[in-house]
Amino acid sequence: MPTGLLFNHAVIIGAGLIGSSLARALRENGLASKIGGYDQSPDNLARALELGVIDWAAKDFAEVVSNADLIIVATPLGAISDVFEQIDAHVTPGVIIIDVGSAKGAVVDAAASCSKHNHIVPCHPVAGTEQSGPDAGFAALFKDRWCIITPLDRPAPEYQAAVEKVSALWRGVGSHVEMMDAAHHDLALAVTSHLPHLIAFTLVGAADDLETVSESEIIKYSAGGFRDFTRIAASDPVMWRDVFLNNKDAVLEVLGRFTEELSLLQRAIRWSDGEALEKIFARGSTIRRAIVDAGQETEAPNFGRDTQK
């Protein structure tokens, strides 16, 4: 293989935001020489081909796995177990299979029932936008973002080599790589991603239900804070349904913590306890600064300033 090339033939299953972005990133960074694709939706698949995101489109699973040395499962979490089974029925031993699901315990469990001669490496690139579909993808999505790998418990040298190769893949598309066990991943992401989405969906839903404030008012005055929530509340409903179904315990745990904190604030408001409110509110800027300093925030610090003449 030419220098830099990691895979001869990669195939994405699921040509949505993440799958199509990773295909673009593999190509742009010269990490795979040929890229195929499969999608449950014939429209998505045709569009990915038209956009040049993939070189060829598979018509079934047997075709997906023929000759591939990397299979990227980029479906919603709920489909991963079935997809693993299908791959398992057709795959050549030794192929590397990665997924990009936002919860990892369920993926590790699904992998356990697959034959051991396939190298399944569960991954979670912590990156995304509120858009979906093949048109929404872009090669730089993973740049400067973290990708978490939760390897299976397989000490075999071939499996460890596969994990190393997958790490090189993510570094090759610009990500930082971290390894951890699936349970810790699921808890950390429940805090940093799943709960924020749940809260955003809830807030948008609650606003939608009010009969005293019109939708047009909500839109007009959204610059007061509401709009910050709508970006993530516009994310793919099916993807997020599956995240919550597959990371129930951790989400319910951090949700409990959130609810406790919210009750404290509610009480402080009811009793006009200004001191307690100010103390709780003061914590926000420290963590914001840390996020901006760590390069995990790409917005201009003065939101809206960009648009001034």
Add this chain to the structure above:
Amino acid sequence: MPTGLLFNHAVIIGAGLIGSSLARALRENGLASKIGGYDQSPDNLARALELGVIDWAAKDFAEVVSNADLIIVATPLGAISDVFEQIDAHVTPGVIIIDVGSAKGAVVDAAASCSKHNHIVPCHPVAGTEQSGPDAGFAALFKDRWCIITPLDRPAPEYQAAVEKVSALWRGVGSHVEMMDAAHHDLALAVTSHLPHLIAFTLVGAADDLETVSESEIIKYSAGGFRDFTRIAASDPVMWRDVFLNNKDAVLEVLGRFTEELSLLQRAIRWSDGEALEKIFARGSTIRRAIVDAGQETEAPNFGRDTQK
């Protein structure tokens, strides 16, 4: 006065984000010929003068009001009542006084005890960033944003003329103007601004309290959704303390609605009710699209895309 000029001599009380932005916007749009300032913090006041945001700095309230035909009260809400009293003790009859507070019932109440020969016009420009202080202000902050005016119940033609002049001021700095009563304002903003801030402060606080997930992990994986909340959770704690103390009833009401909705989602997760989750989640993108279409969102639709290669 030259064409376009609305005021001869404006004075801002409070040279923070909103006050200093409005001073800049008045100057840039040629709406006031001279701009003075006063701030409880001598540092803020000196800085505003140094930046050229104001032409002169007042040393006390008597000086603030001398010769001004427009007084802009841009302090945290908790100070407004005192500031009105001070102005009232010194002001020349007929001057126009506006505030920019985020809750309006409390301002209307405070105005009621002031002498009737001053024209107090309560305003709320629905615009802001998470920054504070005179350096954070910029003239375009109000452009394409809504400003809500909640006029006092004073049918006198001089008062109505003052309200008209204040509307012209906000249109002059690029805002759309809407009139409503203070109670409706406080409910609408509880939904679109106060509750979102409360939730963001709560989420950031809850994450800060977890012993199982480290702060460095929260920062690393914040691109998963958490960072969207940290922008508004970094807002000025004193300003927000005062908002909640001054809009208690409306905030507690919408918070109740939010908590109900959250319980529904929690139940759907606990019982693995995917259908209910998907249905609730699907509402988000509709409202997001409406906000983007209405020009109330200035971010690139593909968050992060700007930074690619």
